[in-house]
Amino acid sequence: MSYSFQFGEILANGDLLLRGLKLTVLLFALAFSGALVCGLFIGLARGSARRLPNLIATAYIELFRNTPVLVQLIWFYYAMPALTGWQPTAFTAAALGLFLNTSAYCAEIWRAGLQSLPAGQWEAGRAIGMSEWQLLRRIVVPQAIARMVPAFTNRGVELAKMTSIASTITVQELMYEAKMLSTQTFLPLETFTVVAVIYFVLIYPGTLAAYALERRLNSKGA
Amino acid sequence: MQYVWDFRPVWLNFGVLLEGLVNTLKLSGFSIGLGLVIGLVLALGRLAPTRFLSIPATAIIEFYRNTPPLVHFFWYFYGLPILTGISLTPFAAAAAALSVQSGAFFAEVFRGGIVSVERGQWEAGRAIGMGHAQLMRRIILPQAFRRMIPPLMERSFELVKTTSLAATLTYGELVYKAMVLATQTYRPMEIYSTIAVMFFTVLFLASLGMRAVEHRLARRAAR
Amino acid sequence: MADATPVLAVEGLRKSFGPNEVLKGIDLKVGAGERIAILGSSGSGKSTFLRCINFMETPSAGRIVLDGAPIGTQGRGGVLAAKSAELRRLRTRVGMIFQQFNLFPHMTVLENVMEGPVTVKGLKREEARAKAQDYLKRVGLAEKADQYPQRLSGGQQQRVAIARALAMEPEILLFDEPTSSLDPELVGEVLDVILGLSQEGRTMLLVTHELGFAYHFATRVLFLHEGRIHEQGTPDEVLKNPGQERTQAFLRRFSAFHF
Ligand SMILES: Nc1ncnc2c1ncn2[C@@H]1O[C@H](COP(=O)(O)OP(=O)(O)OP(=O)(O)O)[C@@H](O)[C@H]1O
Numbered sequence: 001m002s003y004s005f006q007f008g009e010i011l012a013n014g015d016l017l018l019r020g021l022k023l024t025v026l027l028f029a030l031a032f033s034g035a036l037v038c039g040l041f042i043g044l045a046r047g048s049a050r051r052l053p054n055l056i057a058t059a060y061i062e063l064f065r066n067t068p069v070l071v072q073l074i075w076f077y078y079a080m081p082a083l084t085g086w087q088p089t090a091f092t093a094a095a096l097g098l099f100l101n102t103s104a105y106c107a108e109i110w111r112a113g114l115q116s117l118p119a120g121q122w123e124a125g126r127a128i129g130m131s132e133w134q135l136l137r138r139i140v141v142p143q144a145i146a147r148m149v150p151a152f153t154n155r156g157v158e159l160a161k162m163t164s165i166a167s168t169i170t171v172q173e174l175m176y177e178a179k180m181l182s183t184q185t186f187l188p189l190e191t192f193t194v195v196a197v198i199y200f201v202l203i204y205p206g207t208l209a210a211y212a213l214e215r216r217l218n219s220k221g222a
Numbered sequence: 223m224q225y226v227w228d229f230r231p232v233w234l235n236f237g238v239l240l241e242g243l244v245n246t247l248k249l250s251g252f253s254i255g256l257g258l259v260i261g262l263v264l265a266l267g268r269l270a271p272t273r274f275l276s277i278p279a280t281a282i283i284e285f286y287r288n289t290p291p292l293v294h295f296f297w298y299f300y301g302l303p304i305l306t307g308i309s310l311t312p313f314a315a316a317a318a319a320l321s322v323q324s325g326a327f328f329a330e331v332f333r334g335g336i337v338s339v340e341r342g343q344w345e346a347g348r349a350i351g352m353g354h355a356q357l358m359r360r361i362i363l364p365q366a367f368r369r370m371i372p373p374l375m376e377r378s379f380e381l382v383k384t385t386s387l388a389a390t391l392t393y394g395e396l397v398y399k400a401m402v403l404a405t406q407t408y409r410p411m412e413i414y415s416t417i418a419v420m421f422f423t424v425l426f427l428a429s430l431g432m433r434a435v436e437h438r439l440a441r442r443a444a445r
Numbered sequence: 446m447a448d449a450t451p452v453l454a455v456e457g458l459r460k461s462f463g464p465n466e467v468l469k470g471i472d473l474k475v476g477a478g479e480r481i482a483i484l485g486s487s488g489s490g491k492s493t494f495l496r497c498i499n500f501m502e503t504p505s506a507g508r509i510v511l512d513g514a515p516i517g518t519q520g521r522g523g524v525l526a527a528k529s530a531e532l533r534r535l536r537t538r539v540g541m542i543f544q545q546f547n548l549f550p551h552m553t554v555l556e557n558v559m560e561g562p563v564t565v566k567g568l569k570r571e572e573a574r575a576k577a578q579d580y581l582k583r584v585g586l587a588e589k590a591d592q593y594p595q596r597l598s599g600g601q602q603q604r605v606a607i608a609r610a611l612a613m614e615p616e617i618l619l620f621d622e623p624t625s626s627l628d629p630e631l632v633g634e635v636l637d638v639i640l641g642l643s644q645e646g647r648t649m650l651l652v653t654h655e656l657g658f659a660y661h662f663a664t665r666v667l668f669l670h671e672g673r674i675h676e677q678g679t680p681d682e683v684l685k686n687p688g689q690e691r692t693q694a695f696l697r698r699f700s701a702f703h704f
């Protein structure tokens with residue numbers, strides 16, 4: 001029980017972790033920005049009264065929400081090339097998988113957010129002759145967005161945690177570098193402790209922001 | 223693009239995949255059970271009137287909710303034995319990581335349910351002389367429980383998906399079995415698609431079941 | 446009443462919420478069998494006053510003395526702290542009825558009334574059941590024993606809440622606007638039950654806006670203003686010939702007020 005920690009050696013290899021961290025952030029940024037936008041369109045289709053778009057969007061959302069991300073990433077990296085002949089790099093496969101996965105969750109947030117708006121707002125916009133797109137951009141989204149920001153923030157937190165799974169298909173992000181480092185130094189306890197703390201420091205502000213946003217929203221009585 | 227599907231390797235080895243699925247469910251069931259216990263302890267700790275309990279409970283909850291599960295899998299498998307001198311099997315390490323982490327999430331569900339009970343209920347209990355523990359057990363938890371069931375189930379489905387990470391510790395759950403089969407048969411497309419369908423079937427059926435339960439709860443609440 | 450030890454004595458009671466001092470020094474002695482109606486405009490501190498008596502709110506200063514024994518550890522400024530066991534004992538002796546009833550929705554009416562005697566006082570279930578049925582009969586709801594509270598009207602719910610408080614066999618009952626969240630046609634049945642209790646010689650403190658009821662119910666009326674007892678006396682003195690201008694102004698606002 002009198003184990004003496006050797007954090008020094010891990011910190012000496014900080015540049016390695018930093019390199020991984022950059023890729024983690026890049027993965028996150030690509031997947032999240034894409035999913036926020038793509039989610040809107042899937043969400044619109046999901047909320048649509050028309051049969052076909054609704055069906056496709058529902059199937060898409062259910063498929064991605066009811067299978068593990070790990071399986072999705074593996075599928076894009078190892079399985080899809082056999083079918084399409086296109087072999088994405090590990091990074092591309094991971095970014096694609098995370099993006100599509102997060103899009104499915106964002107779609108549900110968009111749908112709920114858009115539906116939370118009273119029907120009168122849509123009607124008022126139509127009554128002054130706005131197109132659906134104008135309506136969305138000028139009337140609906142600006143009002144719904146405040147209500148959706150906490151949920152999106154939570155989703156961002158989930159995505160940030162998910163990026164670590166990219167290491168399993170050899171993307172050299174933070175978790176991958178950590179595994180390397182732990183075998184090089186024979187210090188897995190220190191390595192994974194340090195890496196857990198790095199993730200926490202990165203992700204926790206997001207959670208705190210979501211708490212604060214929710215509280216502000218509730219106190220506004222929205 | 224001319225891909226020739228060949229599902230024969232899948233059918234021939236379907237028993238292996240089923241075994242993997244059983245292991246997935248075994249790991250899930252065990253971790254959910256343990257996670258619920260840990261979650262309840264953490265929630266009561268966080269809500270306890272003394273800081274001595276509430277601060278550590280809050281720290282554990284927040285730490286585990288805001289770090290990736292994969293790190294914990296590795297920490298429990300490769301790191302913890304160094305500290306304790308007891309090495310864990312892949313199953314034990316995965317179960318430990320999963321139960322503690324989902325315990326943190328369950329704790330928030332419990333806490334959310336507990337604080338959602340109206341203030342008047344706490345006051346009425348206190349007004350007839352109940353102490354904190356009696357109040358929780360007799361008045362608050364029975365009412366909170368009903369509201370907790372849907373989010374607890376949702377969280378449990380998340381856990382089932384997360385068990386797939388145990389493959390990285392070479393525990394023989396569904397994904398791990400699939401990886402082994404894929405390298406043996408050179409049929410990744412068919413095998414990974416099959417396990418995706420297997421996960422989907424289990425989880426989708428479970429979520430349909432959850433909706434039915436939710437529906438019944440909503441009806442009973444309107445009693 | 447001055448010679449015997451009062452059942453309840455409030456001495457120099459103050460209560461602040463942060464910088465907001467709601468009660469600014471209240472002194473009151475309540476003799477056995479006294480019925481005190483507390484009036485005052487919204488925000489004058491009526492609820493806070495009642496809630497300090499059974500320590501639902503901890504007083505900031507001053508003392509609460511039950512049957513000659515002060516509650517909690519005493520410091521120079523009054524009560525410092527009270528152990529939770531002592532508070533629980535206090536609350537079995539001082540019952541409270543809330544404006545919002547606060548019945549337990551997951552228990553039947555009978556179970557609601559049995560809950561305190563069984564869980565807090567440790568009575569046997571059969572004994573508690575008999576007692577609960579007794580009190581339900583007293584409030585006229587014996588036949589509702591096996592219903593869930595949501596099925597009952599507001600007036601019925603409040604009567605159950607009264608039975609629940611009575612089942613603890615408290616020495617003092619506190620009512621905080623017991624009819625304020627009831628539809629007008631349901632107010633009467635609850636007031637009748639409370640009047641019935643006053644014939645049993647129970648000690649009661651009641652916050653109300655029903656001036657007519659206060660007149661018939663009370664042996665003494667207090668008018669609370671800005672955290673102080675502004676005027677007190679018999680119902681005739683305070684309600685018919687108030688000496689203070691504020692009391693007069695307050696009473697004038699109740700135009701539809703007949704004795
Ligand atoms: N828990 C609390 N925290 C902060 N302020 C409080 C709290 N409870 C009461 N107050 C404040 O104390 C003041 C008196 O409140 P109280 O509820 O005692 O008034 P009241 O006379 O019962 O009024 P009403 O007739 O509306 O019930 C109010 O200004 C209120 O905002």
Ligand SMILES: [Mg+2]
Nearest residue numbers: 491492493622
């Ligand atoms: Mg009040």
